[in-house]
Amino acid sequence: MKGKRNTLQKRIVTDVFCSMHNHPSAGMVFEAVQERFPGISRATVYRLLAEAAEEGRIQRLKLVDANDRYDITTGKHYHVTCRCCGAVADVKTEVDDGRLTDGAEGYEGFLIEGCHVEFVGICEGCRQKQENLN
Amino acid sequence: MKGKRNTLQKRIVTDVFCSMHNHPSAGMVFEAVQERFPGISRATVYRLLAEAAEEGRIQRLKLVDANDRYDITTGKHYHVTCRCCGAVADVKTEVDDGRLTDGAEGYEGFLIEGCHVEFVGICEGCRQKQENLN
DNA sequence: GTGCGTGCAAACCGTTTGCAATCGG
DNA sequence: CCGATTGCAAACGGTTTGCACGCAC
Numbered sequence: 001m002k003g004k005r006n007t008l009q010k011r012i013v014t015d016v017f018c019s020m021h022n023h024p025s026a027g028m029v030f031e032a033v034q035e036r037f038p039g040i041s042r043a044t045v046y047r048l049l050a051e052a053a054e055e056g057r058i059q060r061l062k063l064v065d066a067n068d069r070y071d072i073t074t075g076k077h078y079h080v081t082c083r084c085c086g087a088v089a090d091v092k093t094e095v096d097d098g099r100l101t102d103g104a105e106g107y108e109g110f111l112i113e114g115c116h117v118e119f120v121g122i123c124e125g126c127r128q129k130q131e132n133l134n
Numbered sequence: 135m136k137g138k139r140n141t142l143q144k145r146i147v148t149d150v151f152c153s154m155h156n157h158p159s160a161g162m163v164f165e166a167v168q169e170r171f172p173g174i175s176r177a178t179v180y181r182l183l184a185e186a187a188e189e190g191r192i193q194r195l196k197l198v199d200a201n202d203r204y205d206i207t208t209g210k211h212y213h214v215t216c217r218c219c220g221a222v223a224d225v226k227t228e229v230d231d232g233r234l235t236d237g238a239e240g241y242e243g244f245l246i247e248g249c250h251v252e253f254v255g256i257c258e259g260c261r262q263k264q265e266n267l268n
Numbered sequence: 269g270t271g272c273g274t275g276c277a278a279a280c281c282g283t284t285t286g287c288a289a290t291c292g293g
Numbered sequence: 294c295c296g297a298t299t300g301c302a303a304a305c306g307g308t309t310t311g312c313a314c315g316c317a318c
Binding site: 138139141143144173174175176177178181 | 296297298299300301302
């Protein structure tokens with residue numbers, strides 16, 4: 001059995017992360033954690049999140065034009081990013097990755113194996129701010 | 135009329151970039167430029183490429199898990215990234231962005247406006263290296 | 269007691285920026 | 294001439310890392 005220790009920091013980071021449902025970045029988790037445990041190190045939060053992702057307990061999302069986000073849902077699904085504030089949310093869709101991939105042909109001898117689909121839009125808050133300007 | 139000057143640096147960066155067909159990053163263009171003009175500043179290359187993209191003369195590509203790349207083709211099309219070496223190439227496909235976008239529904243009041251599709255695969259060179267190992 | 273996990277600070281990497289010097293028009 | 298453009302170096306932002314200390318087991 002792996003000699004993983006159950007440290008206070010790990011418990012706090014896990015707790016705080018699980019209470020956030022905004023697909024937070026490591027920095028956002030760090031800020032939230034600081035409120036409950038001001039002494040915690042930024043490096044520790046980054047390390048614990050990366051470790052959790054490597055162990056498959058959470059998912060590390062790579063997004064275009066945004067820092068990596070962490071997702072409590074580990075299964076494959078899609079995301080939308082707010083073009084104003086960068087917020088991230090889940091998306092309900094019927095995208096068929098396999099079909100996209102099969103229908104694509106790479107130039108220059110590239111072999112296509114998969115694809116990444118990501119949506120862009122605007123979140124509720126930013127939409128309301130926009131309307132208030134008019 | 136815009137007071138744009140035709141400097142030596144601009145001519146060189148444009149020339150070198152146009153002779154590269156690998157969807158290079160700014161850093162890659164800088165390295166290539168240095169061979170012909172060792173005195174050029176990194177900042178200048180970054181600035182000239184960003185400027186060209188803003189003026190629509192070239193396209194700045196945002197990719198997942200890679201630095202921004204520059205593309206001599208300004209029209210919309212798709213790309214594939216090599217999962218081994220990060221090389222980028224164009225993709226021939228029939229993806230219908232509009233259909234993907236229409237078929238998606240965001241949670242938490244998100245309004246979905248568009249989508250980003252990007253392919254992952256393996257380039258010819260890396261494929262051959264892999265085969266040589268077996 | 270042992271060695272994993274932490275805190276700290278520095279390194280990292282690609283990119284951007286402030287500023288003085290320079291050069292194109 | 295004069296202001297756009299350059300070079301330099303420093304700042305940036307998010308992330309990772311080396312190392313000594315300290316705590317979980």
